[in-house]
Amino acid sequence: MLQASMIGHNDYFTTLDLNTHTITHNIFLNDNSRTLDEIIIQSDRITERNSMSDVSLAPRKIAAKQGLWEDPLRAVSILPGVHKQGGDLFSPSQIFVRGGAPDENLFLMDNTQIYWPWYQGGIRSIFNIETIREVELLTGGFSAKYGNALSSVMNVSTRDGNYENWHGNFSFGFANAQSTIEGPLKKEKISFLLSARKTYLDLFLKPDEASFPVSNLIDGTYKLAWKLNEKHKLTFSGLSSSEGTAYSASKPQVGIPNEIDTKGYKHTQSVQLHSNWSDKLYGKTSMVHSNTSSGVLVGRNIDFN
Numbered sequence: 001m002l003q004a005s006m007i008g009h010n011d012y013f014t015t016l017d018l019n020t021h022t023i024t025h026n027i028f029l030n031d032n033s034r035t036l037d038e039i040i041i042q043s044d045r046i047t048e049r050n051s052m053s054d055v056s057l058a059p060r061k062i063a064a065k066q067g068l069w070e071d072p073l074r075a076v077s078i079l080p081g082v083h084k085q086g087g088d089l090f091s092p093s094q095i096f097v098r099g100g101a102p103d104e105n106l107f108l109m110d111n112t113q114i115y116w117p118w119y120q121g122g123i124r125s126i127f128n129i130e131t132i133r134e135v136e137l138l139t140g141g142f143s144a145k146y147g148n149a150l151s152s153v154m155n156v157s158t159r160d161g162n163y164e165n166w167h168g169n170f171s172f173g174f175a176n177a178q179s180t181i182e183g184p185l186k187k188e189k190i191s192f193l194l195s196a197r198k199t200y201l202d203l204f205l206k207p208d209e210a211s212f213p214v215s216n217l218i219d220g221t222y223k224l225a226w227k228l229n230e231k232h233k234l235t236f237s238g239l240s241s242s243e244g245t246a247y248s249a250s251k252p253q254v255g256i257p258n259e260i261d262t263k264g265y266k267h268t269q270s271v272q273l274h275s276n277w278s279d280k281l282y283g284k285t286s287m288v289h290s291n292t293s294s295g296v297l298v299g300r301n302i303d304f305n
Contacts, residue, residue: 001013001014001015001016002014002015002016002025004027004029005029006029008031008032008033009029009030009031009032010029010030010031010032012027012028012029014027055076055079055136055137055138055139056134056135056136056137057072057075057076057134057135057136057137058133058134059129059132059133071124071125071127071129072125072127072129072132072135072154072156073094073095073117073118073124073125073127073154074124074125075135076095076135076137076154077095079137079139080139081097081098081139081140082095082096082097082137082139082152083095083096083097083099094118095152096151097139097151097152098139098140098151098152100150100151100152101151104149104150104151104152105149105150105151105152105153105154106146106147106149106152106153106154107154107156108153108154108155108156109127109155109156109157109158109237109239109268109270110156110157110158110235110237110270110272111270111272111284111286111288112268112269112270112286112288112289112290113288113290114126114239114266114268114290115290115292116266116292119217119241119243120215120217120243120245126219126239126241126266127156128178128195128197128219128221130169130178130180130195130221131158131159131180131193131195131221131223132156132157132158132159133157133158133159133160134156134157135154135155135156135157136154136155136156136157137152137153137154137155138152138153138154138155139151139152140152158193158221158223158237159193159223160191160193160223160225160235161182161183161184161191161192161193161223161224161225162182162183162184162191163184163187163188163189163190163191163227164184164187164188165183165184166181166182166183166184167180167181167182167183168180168181168182175199176197176198176199176200176217177197177198177200178195178196178197178198179195179196180193180194180195180196181193181194181195182194185224188227189226189227190224190225190226190227191224191225192222192223192224192225193221193222193223193224194220194221194222195220195221195222196218196219196220196221197217197218197219197220198217198218199215199216199217199218201214201215201216202214202215202216202246212247213245213246213247213260214245214246214247215243215244215245216243216244216245216246217241217242217243217244218241218242218243219239219240219241219242219243219266220239220240220241221237221238221239222237222238222239223235223236223237223238224236224237231275231276231277232273232274232275232276233273233274234271234272234273234274235270235271235272235274236269236270236271237269237270237272238267238268238269238270239266239267239268240266240267240268241264241265241266241267242263242264242265243263243264244261244262244263244264245260245261245262246260246261246262247259247260247261248260257298257299258299259297259298259299259300260297260298260299261295261296261297262294262295262296262297263294263295264292264293264294264295265291265292265293265294266291266292267289267290267291267292268288268289268290268291269288269289269290270286270287270288270289271286271287271288272284272285272286272287273285273286293305
């Protein structure tokens with residue numbers, strides 16, 4: 001028995017008589033190739049590198065570098081040219097790039113400028129790791145389209161929600177609790193993503209019961225994505241947050257403020273149309289809104305808004 005086989009062809013079987021001295025046998029294999037379904041691979045943006053110092057970090061790398069904190073600003077602090085902190089124990093998330101001050105860095109989230117991307121004076125950043133697709137840091141040589149940024153540009157891109165299935169998670173940590181939900185509003189066409197965080201210390205301690213200022217924080221990051229067709233996608237994303245610190249002395253002492261009350265709000269929204277016209281031509285049209293406010297009340301003499 002003789003068997004002949006080849007990928008893409010049917011197997012061939014025949015029986016040969018070995019009693020003869022000379023055997024000549026021609027083998028013909030019938031074609032049996034299979035045509036698979038068409039596979040289309042596409043990206044929602046064209047990779048654009050404007051600087052030799054352009055570094056990108058995925059959420060998995062951020063989590064691996066920072067563990068439970070999972071703070072993008074703490075993760076980029078280990079990159080070349082970035083100093084972790086300028087000697088301030090209470091501002092570990094502030095970054096100093098090539099000797100510049102923290103306010104010399106330009107922070108963007110979905111093409112919207114974030115003017116003060118920190119909570120509680122710099123303890124942690126406002127970026128929620130559950131909603132991040134990519135963090136891009138340019139520490140030098142960036143183009144003029146970023147305006148008058150002096151030290152660096154940090155661009156945070158949020159991810160789309162799941163287009164196929166519903167997902168959700170909840171976590172409870174030593175500082176805050178967070179919850180995330182995502183899913184399709186219309187399968188393969190429209191998705192949403194919503195993630196919220198809340199501190200809980202203020203739920204147990206009232207301002208007049210604690211011997212120190214009690215902070216409270218709540219924020220929400222959200223995104224709605226709509227695939228108009230194969231070349232165009234429309235997204236609406238934003239961040240809304242509220243933070244504050246409250247303290248009221250039950251027994252006022254001389255030289256110490258009897259009351260401390262701080263409040264801050266951040267609201268940013270962005271509507272973007274992503275267009276891939278061809279392999280070499282793409283466009284991004286954005287309409288953004290940003291509103292930041294803060295207030296500080298110390299005793300009876302200092303009231304700043």
